[in-house]
Each structure stands twice: as structure tokens, then as C-alpha cells.
């Protein structure tokens with residue numbers, strides 16, 4: 001039996017059917033991400049698990065127990081939000097200790113636990129600081145520490161990094177993963193950022209309009225989208241209709257929702273190739289994207305994105321004629 005089971009969950013806000021018969025199992029110790037566009041119901045599912053929202057129908061099982069009707073305080077679930085909501089008039093250590101104080105834990109136990117989690121989230125030295133003097137990333141570390149100091153069984157993270165700039169974000173992603181591992185937590189992370197989902201997760205559940213579109217590990221999600229929506233959301237695919245595919249390759253395949261081709265699976269070739277599809281086109285332009293150079297190539301009136309590793313210089317000029325090849329197994333029928 002899975003550690004957390006969402007069974008036939010429906011949630012309405014008035015007429016708005018936000019979660020549509022969601023069934024989802026989460027194993028103990030996993031780092032799971034709910035990924036999807038804004039408004040698809042990710043946060044609502046998290047809030048239903050924490051008890052902050054009631055479900056309209058269905059059942060939530062945790063550790064073999066039906067927790068559907070339990071108060072949030074009786075669920076032993078920690079939560080970290082996008083907005084840190086720290087107490088501004090309390091120091092870092094007072095913020096972290098607050099929950100334990102409310103539970104009337106002995107002072108020496110509070111002191112040692114606060115010290116331990118501050119080390120874990122790399123805040124040592126900031127004990128007496130007030131939130132206003134901290135960066136967004138540090139404030140989020142306090143929020144994380146405040147949550148894990150209570151030793152929850154499950155940690156829910158609702159877009160905790162979306163207000164934090166790119167560099168700090170990477171460091172915090174790593175800290176969250178480390179804390180998750182060290183404490184043996186089961187963590188559920190909500191994001192609409194596919195890259196973040198890729199680096200953080202054991203399993204990704206892709207949401208679309210209140211339903212789970214696809215569940216997979218990051219590699220599977222990236223390389224084997226099950227639908228046009230999944231291919232559009234993840235991996236920056238070229239998506240061609242059957243007609244466009246025939247116009248590009250000269251061959252017909254059956255794929256009602258289209259054919260998805262990742263830009264890095266298209267190769268520039270010089271002479272002969274073993275790949276099933278080979279065709280010529282014209283370079284339209286190129287854009288450097290970090291260590292990748294993305295070319296746009298026009299083939300029979302259709303524009304394809306083609307990614308190559310950006311070494312020292314561009315390979316082609318705009319207007320150059322090029323030959324491209326792609327293997328059949330990289331042309332995913334949707």
C-alpha cells in the first residue's frame with residue numbers, strides 16, 4: 001500500500017470543478033512534484049492533503065489511516081509556502097522555535113532542535129537576525145526550518161522558490177533535497193517550472209485542468225510525453241501535424257495529435273546517415289541559450305528548432321542550406 005493515497009478526489013469551488021476524480025499514490029520517502037500550468041489544481045490538491053481545504057468527495061489515506069476528516073493539526077504535515085509569512089517581530093530563532101513553544105516543549109529540547117535545523121538549512125549565525133534583514137532565500141530557509149523542526153512525516157512545498165532569483169534558487173533546490181533525504185521525509189512540491197521539476201523530483205505528476213495527464217520519473221517525462229499537452233509543457237518539442245511531418249520528411253505516419261521531436265534529436269549531417277528521416281532546409285536564425293545554440297531551420301515551409309552544443313562559434317550563417325536527420329524512435333507519435 002502506498003504511503004499517501006488520493007482516492008477519487010473531487011473538489012468544487014461553487015460551480016468550478018477544480019479536481020476531477022484524481023487518483024494518486026505516493027510512496028514513502030519519495031520527492032514528488034506536482035507540475036502544471038497556473039490554475040490546474042496543484043495547490044488545491046496540496047491544501048486538501050494538509051487539511052486547509054475540504055474535498056468535495058473521495059478519500060485521502062496516509063500511512064494506512066483515513067485522514068479525510070482530520071483537523072490540519074492532527075495530520076502531522078509540514079507546509080512551506082511561496083510567501084514565507086514569518087513573524088516580523090521575532091528573531092530567526094524565535095520564528096523557528098514558535099511551534100515547539102506552542103506545544104510547550106521543554107526549553108532545552110527547543111534549543112537543541114532549533115540549533116540542529118538551523119545548521120541543516122545553513123542559517124547558523126543568523127539566530128538573532130530579524131526577517132526584514134534577510135534575503136528572500138534566507139527567509140525561505142527560515143520558513144523551511146520552522147516547518148521541519150516540528151518533525152512532520154510529510155512536507156508540502158507550494159511554489160516555495162518562485163519569488164527567489166535564479167542563482168539562490170538553485171542553492172535552495174539543493175538544500176531542500178538534502179533536508180528531504182536527511183530526514184527521510186515524504187515531500188510533495190508544487191511548481192509550474194519544468195526545469196525545477198526535473199532536477200528536484202523522483203516522480204513528476206503533470207496536471208492538466210484538474211486531472212493528472214502523466215506520471216513519470218523526470219527522464220520518462222522528458223523523453224516520452226503521452227500527449228500533445230505533455231509535449232507542449234515539457235521539453236520544448238517541435239510538434240508537427242501528420243501533414244507537416246509528411247511535408248518535412250516526405251513520409252506519412254499516423255499520429256492524430258501530431259508528432260513530437262525534441263530539438264536536440266535533430267542532427268545536422270554532412271554526408272550519408274543511418275537515420276530513417278533525412279531532409280534539407282535553410283537556416284533562418286540562431287539563438288544562444290546558455291550552453292546550447294538553437295537554430296531555426298525552414299524545411300518545406302515549416303520551421304524546426306534544432307539544438308546543438310554551443311562550443312566556440314556558430315556553425316552556420318542565416319540562409320545556409322543544411323541537411324538534417326532524425327531517427328524514427330525520436331519522432332514520438334501523440
Ligand SMILES: Nc1ncnc2c1ncn2[C@@H]1O[C@H](COP(=O)(O)OP(=O)(O)OP(=O)(O)O)[C@@H](O)[C@H]1O
Pocket residue numbers: 013016018036037038039040041042043044045192
Ligand atoms: N479558495 C478558493 N475559492 C475559490 N476558487 C478557488 C480557491 N482556490 C483556488 N480556486 C480556483 O481553483 C482553481 C485551481 O487553483 P489552484 O490554486 O489549485 O491552481 P494551481 O494549479 O495551484 O495554480 P497556481 O500555480 O496559479 O497556484 C483555479 O481556478 C482557482 O481560481
